Amino acid sequence: MFNNLSEKLDKAFHTLKGHGKITEVNVAETLKEVRRALLDADVNFKIAKEFTKRVKEKAIGQDVLTTLNPGQLMVKLVKDELTQLMGGDTVGITLSGAPSVILMSGLQGSGKTTFSGKLANYLKTKKTKQVLLVGCDVYRPAAINQLRVVGEQIGVEVYAEEGNQNPVEISLNAIKHAKANGKNVVIIDTAGRLAVDEEMMTEISNIHKAVTPQETLFVVDSMTGQDAVNTAKAFNDVLNFDGVVLTKLDGDTRGGAALSIKSVVDKPIKFIGTGEKMDAIDVFHPDRMADRILGMGDVISLVERAQEQYDEKEARKLQKKIAKNQFGFDDFLNQIQQIKKMGSMKDLIGMIPGAGKALKDIDIDDDAFKGIEAIIFSMTPSERSTPSMINASRKRRIAKGSGTTVQEVNQLMKQFDQMSKMMKMMQGGGGRKMMQMMRGMR
Template sequence: MIFEGLAEKLQSTFDKLKGKGKLSSKDVKTALREVKLALLEADVNFKVVKNLINKIEERAVGQEVLDSLTPAQQVIKIVNEELTDLMGGTQSKINFGAKSPTVIMVVGLQGAGKTTTVGKLAKRFRKKGKDPLLVAADIYRPAAIKQLQVLGERIEQPVFSMGDKQNPVDIAKAAISNAKSNGNDIVIIDTAGRLHIDEDLMNELEDIKGAVTPHEILLVVDSMTGQDAVNVAENFDQKLGIDGVVLTKLDGDARGGAALSISSVTGRPIKFVGMGEKLDALEPFHPDRMASRILGMGDVLSLIEKAEEQIDAEKAKELEEKLRKEEFTLEDFLDQMNQVRNMGSLEEILNMIPGVGKQLKGLNMDEGQLDRIEAIISSMTIEERRNPEIINGSRRRRIANGSGTTVQDVNQLLKQFKQTKQMMKQMGDLQKGNMGGLKGKMKFPFF
């Protein structure tokens, strides 16, 4: 769960309010003291916390809220709105230039994930129909150029490099000429970083900025560094002028301080967040959705977008036809499972569904179980995958040996598959309006 510690404390505080029915001014103030402590423990800037609590209290202690039929829900609504406003209010998008190519400078300190972010941005733009050129302008960090070239190969996008002996300003200028010649509509410049901000770094970045006039300067910061990330953003903005922030490692044990403070302190929006190591693990930042996730309200819109990105529309159509004809096979089952896994971890996906996160508390989401399922199905013959009814005792032993699992594991999978087919049939019956006899029978074998 994102900001797990902060989210748990805030949700626990509001659960207490819900249990009270009618609220007094004292109840609200007591709850807001707990909210204040939770935010400070999450490393949110103390001035930001003070202003936030004052705003919430000003709105929440009014008669309109206290006399409401659902006062606790009204308080939560206010907190949600103020958190959203604190993180920027609305989504901030990339400013594409009127003329091609759009030039994006990616800056940041070493270790924040800058070069990987360049690759993630390029992959994201490619999915949107763009043709980005990646530029290796970090001539100091060992293997920085090679790392970018490897990323370029993985996403099948060109990388412009002039080696590590040329001036980064000359590299950036030559890259833009190259992009114009080859029809690349976006240029993403991977600039040098340092372990800390120094005059040499800033002078070089200012020189590149002056030479290529970027449409966007994106600062990459490590969200796990909390207030240090906010201080870095302030310094970069004062000395260079940034257009937005990319917060990396938000899937780690980040306490939340950076995400909840950075926009308020710097006045610059968070544009993207890194949610893992994979090259597609970069999400646009939506302040309203993030606030909802922190407060345990889920994030259905992001879940839908993830599904639209990962689930093949043609395959979905084929699957629908198979379900209608009751021809759903283990091959289809494996294919669907892999498409869901591409959306992220099971815990991450289920936490986006309102109300599910709390129910999962303490439940061990065994991702290894999915690996075992894949190994078992991969060890079957094509005939067995399509007609699992033929899998007898000797076949089960062979499949178990081939997949490094046990016969019990194979039996469990076959049982789960049978239950899934039954569930699919029940859902089909629901779609046809056949509600009779289904109440209480719907079972989801994997949750």
């Protein structure tokens, strides 16, 4: 996510390394590189220029704080400005009305239908809402079919009317259906076009007037950069939408849309799509995104995701097993499953401060655990519960059964043993001992 921008900003801050004070000369040199990084990320020239001007005004003449060197101070100033540029505060979704109506808008190919499903899944699982998805793309039968597949996948009802070519009528009938069937949220997926045209705008404007939605969201493919911002402006002029959704942020995104869109349309980014799975949706936090762009990670989001998967009852069972030296490969496998539920590995690593930079040239696949799982699944129930019984001949059999080598089995056994010891240490009075050991290693 924004890897190129992060790398270029990091290089820009290196200009101030070794300086004891921020001066007009060294700040101008650094901000020239910052502006270049923003332009390379497809940020509008005027926005990039105003951004660096604001940072310069705040930086010039500031004495470096005792805890900060000039480079660190510049990072802080840029982080604060990036946060403001992307909206400043986190803005949630409005769910009033009975039912709450959410109108989705955007061009064809922006990921609108998929995101409608993700939002439905988010509201169903996180907000315990009864959701109805509505197919209003009357021109593309594949769109209705896609929505039905998505609805089936997440267990949400999809309303569509075969043969009816009037999306306003379908929308109003869907709301009646929702009221009659206890649905408290209606998400209307509208037709997209390959480009903004008068017919498209008239149609979505008519739906908007008829259903008076509590939320109108504009879905945009974040990989389209400045084009996305221009499209957002055209839609906002007609719909006066409430917020923006940025999809495909897990791809090779330059970041121009995320950084420019708030300045152009003065509407908050409310959600981001970070992968293909139905749970790959995040509320947009400008401050956290600024941290990620600057390579500081996003520990808060990482902890929140971990807490979502946390089961207190299971955690207590695990603690007892660790205390009795009964932690086995089934427990290890269960921990892997919990991590996988938290999202894509690439996204999770990006949340760890410094990890994205350290692993920037390493392709981390979502199948990273596949080999480990294959080895564990090739063990017998006894071997999983009592790893100490796995001798040389058993390792050969496990390697053959999992399509791996004995060396890979040995490596997993070693990692498992180290992990077990660490967990045991953390359980007892060892948290303190571990900290002392780490200090001694410095």
